[in-house]
Amino acid sequence: MLLIRCPYCETERPELEFRYGGEALLERPKDPALVSDDAWTAYLWTCKNPKGPHAERWRHVHGCGRFFNAARNTVSDLIVSTWRVDDSPPANFDGGGA
Amino acid sequence: MVEISRGRAAVQMQAASGRFVFRGGRDAALACGRGFGLALPAPPLWSSDIGDRAALWLGPDEWLLIANEAGTLRVLRDALAGMAHALVDVSSRDCLFDICGPDAALLLNAAIPLDLSEQGFPIGACTRTVFAKAGATLWRREREIFQLSVARSHGDYAQRLLDEALRSMPEP
Ligand SMILES: [Zn+2]
Numbered sequence: 001m002l003l004i005r006c007p008y009c010e011t012e013r014p015e016l017e018f019r020y021g022g023e024a025l026l027e028r029p030k031d032p033a034l035v036s037d038d039a040w041t042a043y044l045w046t047c048k049n050p051k052g053p054h055a056e057r058w059r060h061v062h063g064c065g066r067f068f069n070a071a072r073n074t075v076s077d078l079i080v081s082t083w084r085v086d087d088s089p090p091a092n093f094d095g096g097g098a
Numbered sequence: 099m100v101e102i103s104r105g106r107a108a109v110q111m112q113a114a115s116g117r118f119v120f121r122g123g124r125d126a127a128l129a130c131g132r133g134f135g136l137a138l139p140a141p142p143l144w145s146s147d148i149g150d151r152a153a154l155w156l157g158p159d160e161w162l163l164i165a166n167e168a169g170t171l172r173v174l175r176d177a178l179a180g181m182a183h184a185l186v187d188v189s190s191r192d193c194l195f196d197i198c199g200p201d202a203a204l205l206l207n208a209a210i211p212l213d214l215s216e217q218g219f220p221i222g223a224c225t226r227t228v229f230a231k232a233g234a235t236l237w238r239r240e241r242e243i244f245q246l247s248v249a250r251s252h253g254d255y256a257q258r259l260l261d262e263a264l265r266s267m268p269e270p
Binding site: 001008009010014016017027062063065066 | 157211212226
């Protein structure tokens with residue numbers, strides 16, 4: 001079982017308490033009505049799905065209930081770091097490749 | 099109160115008590131604590147209590163308030179008048195179990211995947227977690243007394259699992 005550090009509870013907790021929440025660091029278009037269908041579709045559905053470091057949202061659903069961000073390596077499953085949604089990603093994190 | 103025990107652990111089913119979930123920002127939390135007569139704890143996973151009332155940290159803006167006095171809800175509503183907040187009476191929502199005895203943590207670890215040693219989960223610690231497949235709230239009130247609560251609809255499930263865990267407890 002993975003131990004995941006919740007940045008709000010400030011402790012490592014078993015993965016059973018967490019829910020995966022999709023890709024992180026996406027910027028929602030300010031006015032969805034003004035973007036093209038293709039751009040909106042890309043925002044909603046087109047994910048990076050990289051092999052390696054990936055910025056992800058996770059939710060401590062059976063804990064504090066909070067969404068937070070995590071940098072996880074999709075090959076090794078190693079969670080390098082987690083941070084609160086209003087904090088910046090770690091300086092050396094490349095954001096999940098192109 | 100029904101108590102079932104084996105070896106050095108016991109499970110006591112408790113009657114429902116007054117329980118309220120409060121959510122709000124810093125100012126509302128201060129006002130709520132003043133109205134409640136007990137400051138809401140700021141450190142994560144921590145509780146404060148005085149007499150038989152308690153405030154348990156559940157999240158950065160969320161606390162479980164426990165108090166049996168009639169009128170608690172009205173007092174809190176008055177203290178929070180005009181402030182953005184959520185306050186919900188959940189007294190009838192939960193089944194409460196007191197898990198007692200020197201092996202209480204061992205018993206709970208049959209279904210809770212947390213470090214419940216005195217270092218990992220000291221007296222006063224509280225958290226939401228899972229009890230096997232059921233969402234649960236756990237609070238260490240004393241060294242050998244944990245309060246476990248699950249949703250009423252999961253009460254029978256939790257109770258049967260506790261019974262099963264008790265049966266596999268070592269005899270002293
Ligand atoms: Zn948490």
